[in-house]
Amino acid sequence: MFALVANRLCRIPSPSVAVRLDARPFSDFTQQISFDIKKCELHGLVDGPPDSAVLTRDQGLRLFRQMQTIRFMQQKVQQLYTQKLVRGSCHHYTGQEACAVGIEAAIDKTDHLITSYRVNGYSFTRGVSVREILTEMTGRRGGVAKGRGGPMHMYAPYFYGGNAIVGAQVSLGAGIALACQYQSSDQISVAVYGDGAANQGQLFEVFNMAALWKLPCVFVCENNRYGKGTSVERASACTDFYKRGDFIPGIRADGMDVLCVREATKFAKDHCRSGKGPIILELQTYRFCGHFVNETSSYRSQAEVEQQQQNDPISRLRGQMLRTNMASAEDFQNIDNEILEEVEEAAEFAVSDPEPSLDDLCNCVYHNSPSLQVRGIHPWAKLQSVDKR
């Protein structure tokens, strides 16, 4: 089923992976293995991503840590939401972790990414700390958007959020790609959208422009099979979302396997960087949670959800590494414990941090220097608006 490529290749685990080793000596673990991955379906392409992926122990533990952090963070958010400490529209990423983590593993920190409202996973992979994510959810001043955005609007360098209007972010993503091309920066833009957004008109406008001008844009369709409460079969005349770009080549990959996502994204990135223009990457994934937190999901059966949970990307990676002796159960347990501690500490901060001050109510509406006055309530009430970070 898998081939052992090499043993004891790397000397020491990299310092960025903070894993407490158990009593077993380092040399006992397999350091690198090539795993088979599901062959990607292709549209408009002769060659596609490889059907195997090389994974080192370090990389594996890092990928696991990232996915598990997102998972535990979502669970904490659910608790906070039930306690009404998090308000607003909160859309979980549970089950889809492999998509965000796999994409991040393939692109550079300086590549650009934009996504929809299901933003928690990408916020973390793009560099926002757990603490800042949770604090933004509770709407406090320590949040990544200073408490003004809430659960759907999070941002970071090279990460453009966090967009509520479905499909709107794809046009922005193509614009970012144009900027990369114009500035000859060799960076690419990754514009993530869902199966629901795949039917928005502006996507097709943008596909045309991106292909016409050969923009370095990877359009990623996270197909989790439901646009809120409507299944893809009942919303789309063609559910092969990787083909919907017509004249734009497309790949369909298994979004529940982080290695498959990583290889497919690498291929897509190379395609863009070589000047061939845009490409569509459809990731077949599934959300174990409702469309929003505590949704009852009456549009799908519990049996279906349970069946899909057999395909949990985190369990899959853990199982692969355990079976091939790349890591031990204690390794994973240690990582879990560290993440739990991190999430708990972040949550404590998130609920105790003060809310933004009222002075901030009208700030950052316009770019303005000197500050301008904002009208509101009644003619006698004017507030100051200052453009500041």
Next chain:
Amino acid sequence: MAAATRFFVRGASPRLSLSSVCAGTQGSVGANLLKLSPSCVSRIKTHRRHAAHFTYQPDPVPTQYGPTQKMNLFQSVTSALDNTLASDPTAVIFGEDVAFGGVFRCTVGLRDKYGKDRVFNTPLCEQGIVGFGIGVAVAGATAIAEIQFADYIFPAFDQIVNEAAKYRYRSGNLFDCGNLTIRAPWGCVGHGSLYHSQSPEAFFAHCPGLKVVIPRGPVQAKGLLLSCISDKNPCIFFEPKILYRAAVEQVPVDAYTIPLSQAEVLQEGSDVTLLAWGTQSVVKTGRLLISHEAPVTGGFAAEISSTVQEECFLNLEAPISRVCGYDTPFPHIFEPFYIPDKWKCLEAIKKMINY
């Protein structure tokens, strides 16, 4: 000009505050009001917000429309749609997720009762939904399109403003899409943040050819919605989402209509007019206060204010007061301070009385 706009008066007890203000002199009334409500001292709450900023006061039970049943706002909408589908064989309802009942439960049970060719889901494409709806209406069927949140209506803005509103005018009355009604949940809800709280009525009120209707409760909602559906002009019916469950009244089970383009006097008084439509009330009281959640600049209150001062300039005792949202996007954490609640209205009334 937009017609049939009834703005819901947000207040803890509109009858209490109105009669108190209108009855006596300002000073003692103000003091009485403060003593009556100990919680009126504004207090910055930094933790959980559970309650709405008002308590809904139900209308008295209507007796002229037949037997009634206890319904909340979304149930009264369902009842109106049920009556329509039963009486009009051409009526169809469509939108995102309406088949299983809709995200606000407004279409629960209708698909099972009337069939999947009359109540069906559309893909996620607002421009497509409205364009499609215009086509259905022009061809003679009664089209009831749902936009899932008023915040999402903007991709369809071109279709509504450029196509639906102008069809009759530009075809010399040969064609029209009067059979089209667009429904959308509207307004703040306590935790909606930027994209689940907007009040875009002013954008559409600016467009000749459309009717914009916003009910204040279940009885009004059902009657007004049925009027919109039967009205021979394209109508946009905004449903205050904060009232979907909070507003409960005895609503007539059978179909009835409440006329569009007419104001309704909720409470008689002599000192201040709050949100009245038309000039008669302002001639009587000399003072007008208009309030809405949408940002103040370019909001619909501006239109009313301008029209009223044109018609009753010499009757005004004080400048017309507008108590509205700030000129910012609808905020996330700052919502309680953003919305024009009863305390801000009271403050404005006091200033007008003292002018």
